[in-house]
Structure formats: structure tokens, C-alpha cells
Amino acid sequence: MGNSGKCALCGRVYTKRGMSRHLKSCLKKNMIPGKGDPAKGGQAGGGLILSVEGYDDPQYWLYLEMPFETELYELDQFLRQIWLECCGHMSAFKIRGNYYNTAPSSEWDEKDMDICVHSILSPGERFIHVYDFGSSTVLALKIIDLAPARAFPGEEITILARNTAPxxxxxxxxxxxxxxxxxxxxxxxxxxxxxxxxxxxxxxxxxxxxxxxxxxxxxxxxx
Ligand SMILES: [Zn+2]
Ligand SMILES: [Zn+2]
Ligand SMILES: [Zn+2]
Ligand SMILES: [Zn+2]
Known part of the structure; x- marks a missing residue:
């Protein structure tokens, strides 16, 4: 069952692939007027839906929702807190051949992480996160969708679904x-x-x- 996980919105259990399909409809149902949809009087703006999994260990996976305004360093912080942090190693995102690093090197033309995720990534795009350049843990991320509203307005990055512990x-x-x-x-x-x-x-x-x-x-x- 290590590959299955629970939907945070309705509690149902699906495989990773099934969850991707399920979230599309479950999110729609849960962005209720006044709660999340700004077109219907909700306070919250739209958000990005993304998937994250272990590059070598895809049985560890997450579906996340995050505000449009989220910057790369906030996503980095979130990934550290839920999955990665051991002793404050450096980390980087690789997006379309560019590196966004916690300690960017100008020599290598690296950028810092103070940039809005929404401004550099569109739905369907894949990217990579590397934590620790020695004993690296590599994550594969994908922007699934842009949503007009969020199921968890007011919150920062939120887990929509996560694999059960193998x-x-x-x-x-x-x-x-x-x-x-x-x-x-x-x-x-x-x-x-x-x-x-x-x-x-x-x-x-x-x-x-x-x-x-x-x-x-x-x-x-x-x-
Ligand atoms: Zn659900
Ligand atoms: Zn360490
Ligand atoms: Zn031993
Ligand atoms: Zn034993």
C-alpha cells in the first residue's frame, strides 16, 4: 500500500495516478463560493497544483496546492520541512536548464530563490529539486494545473495528498x-x-x- 495515499479534502484513498485524476474533480467540488473562488466572493486568489516525488523513489509522493505568490525559497523551505532537512545542506532547483540555488554562484550563472514560481513555470512543466550536493536527495516536480481558486485559502503551501508510509x-x-x-x-x-x-x-x-x-x-x- 506504500504507493497509495489519502486525499486531504475527502479522505478517500487512491494510488498516485488515481489521485491525480481524483483531485481534478475533488478540488472543483471543494472550491466552494465564499470559501475559495474569488469570482464568487471568496477571499483567496488562485493557486498552483503540483506533484512532487522522489526522483529515484517515486513511491514517496505529494500533491500540493500553493498560492500564486509563492516564491521558490518558500517551496524549498516546505520540502525541507516535510521531507529533507537533516543538517542545513545547500539545495537548488533546476528549471529549464537554469539553477536557482540557496547560495548562488555568479561564476556558474546561478540565480537565487527569490522568484515567484508562477512567473517561471506553466502547467505541464517538470523540474527538479536537489537537496545536499554530497549525499543528494533529488525530487521530481511537475506543475499539474493553475486553479482559479484554492481549496485551502489563507493557508500557505498545503498538502492535498500524500503517500501512506511504506x-x-x-x-x-x-x-x-x-x-x-x-x-x-x-x-x-x-x-x-x-x-x-x-x-x-x-x-x-x-x-x-x-x-x-x-x-x-x-x-x-x-x-
Ligand atoms: Zn478527495
Ligand atoms: Zn545532513
Ligand atoms: Zn550497519
Ligand atoms: Zn530483524
């Missing part, structure tokens, strides 16, 4: 894994249950908790 089995005894060893995960031997974690030769202090994130088991990521 369950992993211990690589040693097949029980439910609760820890991951970053060293041993390179050899496909990193998932550990409670018991096997206690006697793991790398030492318990090395181990990281299992988290619902494409950065699980990387650097110091603890969820």
Missing part, C-alpha cells in the same frame, strides 16, 4: 523494520527490526529511524 521488512529476519543503517543500506542490508537493531555490529548510535521520506537513511535524517 512498510519495510528487516533484511535479517523479515520482521517490520524500524531502523535503517546508512552504512549497510549501500549493500541492501540496511533495514533493521527492533531486535536486530540492538545487536547490529555498526552500533545502535549509527542507526536512523524509518521515516516516510525519500531521504530515509541518508546523512543524519531522522524524520
Amino acid at each position: 512498510q519495510y521488512r528487516c533484511d535479517y529476519c523479515n520482521s517490520i523494520a524500524v531502523k535503517i543503517c546508512p552504512e549497510c543500506s549501500f549493500d541492501g542490508k540496511g533495514w533493521l527490526c527492533e531486535k536486530c537493531a540492538e545487536k547490529h555490529p555498526c552500533g545502535e548510535e549509527m542507526l536512523l529511524p524509518v521515516a516516510n521520506s525519500p531521504r530515509v537513511g541518508v546523512c543524519g535524517y531522522s524524520g
Whole structure:
């Protein structure tokens, strides 16, 4: 079930693909007059609908809604907070061959993130986010739609749907894994249950908790 997720608007469960279809109609229903649609007296302006998934681990996915005014650095902050942040690494978006970096280098013609997402991206466009240029976690993003109103007006970036946490089995005894060893995960031997974690030769202090994130088991990521 790791690939399914729940719609934040109606609570129904769909696969990632099914969710994309479902959100189109569910959003329409939930942008009720007075709540979100500015044409009908709602206070909120329109927004962008986007999908995010792990580039190498697409079983981790999100559908987001965000105001037109959202700038790249706000999206970066959001992604850090929900999925990525371990020790304040640099990050960058790659959009149509341009780099938007938390610490832009003029030598490489990089830009900063103080720019409105809406001004540089249109529906259907894909782009990339990279967190940490050493042990990188790469995310694939896509602008799904421009909506005339938002289901969650007044809020900043909001989760419309998110994958349910995948369950992993211990690589040693097949029980439910609760820890991951970053060293041993390179050899496909990193998932550990409670018991096997206690006697793991790398030492318990090395181990990281299992988290619902494409950065699980990387650097110091603890969820
Ligand atoms: Zn729904
Ligand atoms: Zn780190
Ligand atoms: Zn075990
Ligand atoms: Zn280990």
C-alpha cells in the first residue's frame, strides 16, 4: 500500500495516478463560493497544483496546492520541512536548464530563490529539486494545473495528498523494520527490526529511524 495515499479534502484513498485524476474533480467540488473562488466572493486568489516525488523513489509522493505568490525559497523551505532537512545542506532547483540555488554562484550563472514560481513555470512543466550536493536527495516536480481558486485559502503551501508510509521488512529476519543503517543500506542490508537493531555490529548510535521520506537513511535524517 506504500504507493497509495489519502486525499486531504475527502479522505478517500487512491494510488498516485488515481489521485491525480481524483483531485481534478475533488478540488472543483471543494472550491466552494465564499470559501475559495474569488469570482464568487471568496477571499483567496488562485493557486498552483503540483506533484512532487522522489526522483529515484517515486513511491514517496505529494500533491500540493500553493498560492500564486509563492516564491521558490518558500517551496524549498516546505520540502525541507516535510521531507529533507537533516543538517542545513545547500539545495537548488533546476528549471529549464537554469539553477536557482540557496547560495548562488555568479561564476556558474546561478540565480537565487527569490522568484515567484508562477512567473517561471506553466502547467505541464517538470523540474527538479536537489537537496545536499554530497549525499543528494533529488525530487521530481511537475506543475499539474493553475486553479482559479484554492481549496485551502489563507493557508500557505498545503498538502492535498500524500503517500501512506511504506512498510519495510528487516533484511535479517523479515520482521517490520524500524531502523535503517546508512552504512549497510549501500549493500541492501540496511533495514533493521527492533531486535536486530540492538545487536547490529555498526552500533545502535549509527542507526536512523524509518521515516516516510525519500531521504530515509541518508546523512543524519531522522524524520
Ligand atoms: Zn478527495
Ligand atoms: Zn545532513
Ligand atoms: Zn530483524
Ligand atoms: Zn550497519
